[in-house]
Amino acid sequence: MKIGANLGVEQHFVEADPRVDPNGFGQRRMCKSGVLQIMQWTTHGGATLELVQGDITQQPGDAIVNAANSRLAGGGGVDGAIHRRGGASIMDETRRRYPDGCPTGSAVITEAGNLPAKYVIHAVGPVWNGGDRNEGDLLRSAYQDCLKLATDHHCESIVFPSLSTGAYRYPIKQASQIALSTCLDYLQQQNVPHRIVFALFDEPTLQVFSDTLKALTEQ
Numbered sequence: 001m002k003i004g005a006n007l008g009v010e011q012h013f014v015e016a017d018p019r020v021d022p023n024g025f026g027q028r029r030m031c032k033s034g035v036l037q038i039m040q041w042t043t044h045g046g047a048t049l050e051l052v053q054g055d056i057t058q059q060p061g062d063a064i065v066n067a068a069n070s071r072l073a074g075g076g077g078v079d080g081a082i083h084r085r086g087g088a089s090i091m092d093e094t095r096r097r098y099p100d101g102c103p104t105g106s107a108v109i110t111e112a113g114n115l116p117a118k119y120v121i122h123a124v125g126p127v128w129n130g131g132d133r134n135e136g137d138l139l140r141s142a143y144q145d146c147l148k149l150a151t152d153h154h155c156e157s158i159v160f161p162s163l164s165t166g167a168y169r170y171p172i173k174q175a176s177q178i179a180l181s182t183c184l185d186y187l188q189q190q191n192v193p194h195r196i197v198f199a200l201f202d203e204p205t206l207q208v209f210s211d212t213l214k215a216l217t218e219q
């Protein structure tokens with residue numbers, strides 16, 4: 001299946017490929033090209049994990065995750081897009097509530113300004129330094145903190161970017177394994193937030209996440 005071609009805005013499942021995993025955890029559905037939503041994993045409790053291609057600031061969700069830096073100072077990539085579209089109130093609140101920033105591997109929450117969300121969760125992933133500086137644990141804990149904050153704030157849905165794989169240079173395949181396994185583990189235990197979405201900017205990133213989700217849910 002070639003994914004990502006002729007992306008449109010429709011959301012429907014035309015090539016249903018439901019499988020129940022050996023542990024009885026859930027079902028996976030894949031879509032043909034030409035649809036926005038590429039792959040969806042559903043737990044028995046009805047919670048979903050979805051992969052979509054697009055700009056995270058266009059994705060509606062109760063919480064949108066920002067790929068921030070530890071000073072919470074703003075920047076490029078996801079951070080730039082979120083502050084641009086969300087407006088100045090997000091940075092105002094961030095400065096007021098978190099003047100000391102946010103340590104790598106953790107996350108803090110603010111309101112979402114003009115974004116189609118209730119909250120922005122500012123997560124600080126690690127800079128990739130070759131893999132022997134605890135990068136994996138730090139990336140996992142950044143995702144876990146986001147999920148906990150979303151749960152504590154009663155979010156039904158959360159939209160993630162691929163943390164650390166842009167300016168912070170984390171290798172995408174390893175990052176996708178950590179991102180998706182952390183979310184699947186969390187869903188398996190909590191079954192909330194009820195909808196987890198990964199908004200992946202470009203087709204190569206979507207392809208890697210899609211392959212990883214397939215591999216993880218086939219295990």
Ligand code: AR6
Pocket residue numbers: 054055056057067068069073074075076077078079080081125161162163164165166167168169170199200201202205
């Ligand atoms: N929507 C979805 N994904 C995006 C978007 C977007 N609008 N823009 C970029 N990506 P990055 P990091 C993808 O650099 O690696 C900032 O300056 C991008 O292609 O945003 O965690 C902060 O202030 C990549 O796959 O985050 C920090 O200093 C992924 O999102 C630093 O960058 C993450 O890229 C954080 O670096």
